[in-house]
Amino acid sequence: MRNYGWLLKNIKNLELIETPYPEVKEDQILLEVLYTGICGSDLHAYLGEHPFVKPGIVLGHEFVGKVIDKGKSVLNLEIGDFIVVEPSLTCGKCYNCTHGRYNICKELDVIGCTKTNGGFQKYISVPYYKAHKINDIPLKRAILTEPLAVAIHGVRRSSFKPGDEVLIIGSGPIGVLTTIVLYLSNPKKIVLVDPLEKRLKLAKDLCLEIITVKPKDLNNNLFSQEGPDITFECVGIDESINMAIEFARKGSEIILLGVPQKISKAELIYIQDRELNLKGSLMYTKDDYLIALDLLRKNQVNYEKLITHIYPFSRVPEAFENILNNKEDYFKVIIDVQVE
Ligand SMILES: [Zn+2]
Ligand SMILES: [Zn+2]
Numbered sequence: 001m002r003n004y005g006w007l008l009k010n011i012k013n014l015e016l017i018e019t020p021y022p023e024v025k026e027d028q029i030l031l032e033v034l035y036t037g038i039c040g041s042d043l044h045a046y047l048g049e050h051p052f053v054k055p056g057i058v059l060g061h062e063f064v065g066k067v068i069d070k071g072k073s074v075l076n077l078e079i080g081d082f083i084v085v086e087p088s089l090t091c092g093k094c095y096n097c098t099h100g101r102y103n104i105c106k107e108l109d110v111i112g113c114t115k116t117n118g119g120f121q122k123y124i125s126v127p128y129y130k131a132h133k134i135n136d137i138p139l140k141r142a143i144l145t146e147p148l149a150v151a152i153h154g155v156r157r158s159s160f161k162p163g164d165e166v167l168i169i170g171s172g173p174i175g176v177l178t179t180i181v182l183y184l185s186n187p188k189k190i191v192l193v194d195p196l197e198k199r200l201k202l203a204k205d206l207c208l209e210i211i212t213v214k215p216k217d218l219n220n221n222l223f224s225q226e227g228p229d230i231t232f233e234c235v236g237i238d239e240s241i242n243m244a245i246e247f248a249r250k251g252s253e254i255i256l257l258g259v260p261q262k263i264s265k266a267e268l269i270y271i272q273d274r275e276l277n278l279k280g281s282l283m284y285t286k287d288d289y290l291i292a293l294d295l296l297r298k299n300q301v302n303y304e305k306l307i308t309h310i311y312p313f314s315r316v317p318e319a320f321e322n323i324l325n326n327k328e329d330y331f332k333v334i335i336d337v338q339v340e
Contacts, residue, residue, distance in 0.1 A: 005058035005121035006316045011048035014317045019058060019117060022125035026073045029128050031065030031083060033337040035143045035310075036119035038062075038319060040172060041259060045113075046320050051262040053113045060119030061087040061112035062146040063337075064139050067131075074128040083131040084145045086289050087111035087118070103153070103283040110283075120316055122337060132289060140310075141296050141303050143334055144177070148292040148303075149284035151177035154257045155185070156288065157281040158230050162186035165223045169244055170234035171199035173306065173332050174257055176206070178232050180301055183207040191228065193218050193243070198328045206301045218247060225249065233258050241266040245276065253277040306332045312339040 005019040024030045039062055045053035053059070067081045077083070087110050090097050094106035102108075111126065112118015134142040151174060160166065164187055168179050171194030179192050190210040194200050200212035211222060220227045227249030233241055236258025244254045245267055254276055260266070271278050284292075296303060308331040311319040316335055323330040 001123070003121060003123045005117055007058055008045060008055045010055050012046060013055075014046070014320065016314075017058075019121055022123055024069050024071050024125050026071040027127050027129070028071045028125045029067050029074055029077055029083070029131055030069035030123060030125045031063075031085070032068050033063050033065045033119050033122060033124055034082075035139055036060040036063040036335045036337055037143050037146070038323060038333045038335070039147065040174065041113065043320065043324060044259065047324070049261070051259065057112070057114070058117035058121050059112050060121065060335075061110055062143060063112075063119030063124075064134065064142050064145075065124070068123075070128070077128055077131060077133065082134050082139065082142070084134050084142050084289075084293075085111070085119075085126050086130045086132070086149075086284070086286065087113070087146070088283060089116060089127075089130075101285070103285050119337070120335065122313075132293060134293070137293070137296050138304070140307055140334070141299070142293075144303055144306065144332070145289060145292045145296060146284075147173050147332075148177050148181070148295065149288040150174055150257065150281075151181045152291050152295075153284040153288045154178055154232060154234075154255050154281040155181050157279055158232070158255045159253055160185065160187075160230055163188050164229040165189040165225065166191070167218075167223075167228035167231045167244075167247060168192045168234060169231065169240045170194055170258065171196065171203050171212075172234065175232075175234035176203045176306065176331075178234055178257065179203050179207055179210060180303075181295070182232075183210065184295070184300055189223065191218070191222050196328055199331070202305065202331060206303075206305060215243065218243070220247060220249070223249070227252060229253075230255065236260045238265045245270045245274075248274070248276050250274040251276070253279065256280045307334055309333045311335050313337050314340045
């Protein structure tokens with residue numbers, strides 16, 4: 001058997017290479033990768049703008065697949081099971097690993113991001129305890145598990161409670177999924193801001209009662225108490241981080257889900273001056289995955305509408321370019337890995 005993957009060889013340069021056909025260790029399962037989602041962080045890495053994900057790796061951390069082989073200590077999964085993978089590989093020994101926060105492991109490796117080749121590959125083996133069975137969820141919905149878990153983690157990092165008024169900055173996949181999670185959690189009000197009309201419309205189609213605005217129309221009178229109770233920043237550029245700082249009510253909380261540039265010109269003076277609580281949110285843990293899978297099973301909103309394009313494996317570079325050149329029309333793009 002042979003294996004192939006799209007190597008990020010250099011900035012804006014993806015090359016199809018032969019990768020080793022994976023061995024299956026005792027505690028691993030071998031997957032035939034079926035769908036892999038293109039994430040904002042894959043695009044950042046492709047453009048050479050990601051602070052931590054660098055060329056020299058096969059990208060892809062959002063993937064679903066079918067079990068085609070397994071190690072002898074794997075008892076809870078069978079050949080033929082459909083699986084979504086939690087891509088974080090952790091040491092299990094550091095302070096945060098032993099205190100339930102392995103998403104911020106000291107030695108964190110993320111499949112398709114740091115050291116281990118990812119899902120833009122035909123076959124991959126992963127530890128069985130990183131796999132979740134999705135036999136009862138359509139694959140084109142289950143492929144959203146990873147970004148949905150990011151959104152869930154962000155909301156769980158916050159002090160959100162039913163009846164709160166929230167501001168969400170950015171209507172990309174993470175912004176819209178954060179909107180959905182909050183929408184299903186009984187907020188008093190959700191205001192979503194983004195410059196792109198079509199992206200706002202997509203969010204509004206899924207979550208009817210939210211308020212969507214362009215940045216120029218954002219103002220604190222949209223909220224009943226001088227501003228939002230919590231602001232979720234889901235972009236990561238200086239402009240949007242400063243927007244979060246500007247519109248957050250004094251003394252309120254900002255959750256940073258977007259990945260900022262390495263050197264940021266965010267106006268920290270106002271964090272101090274307005275006693276804002278700025279909190280970072282990175283990835284997720286198993287609990288977030290379980291909540292994400294539960295939400296996808298309940299299917300209260302039309303999640304599949306977020307997937308606007310499906311590309312075959314041979315057209316991965318074209319998919320990357322098209323998303324970057326057409327942000328209005330391309331939302332979540334997935335690769336059908338077994339189709340050439
Ligand atoms: Zn992702
Ligand atoms: Zn660790």
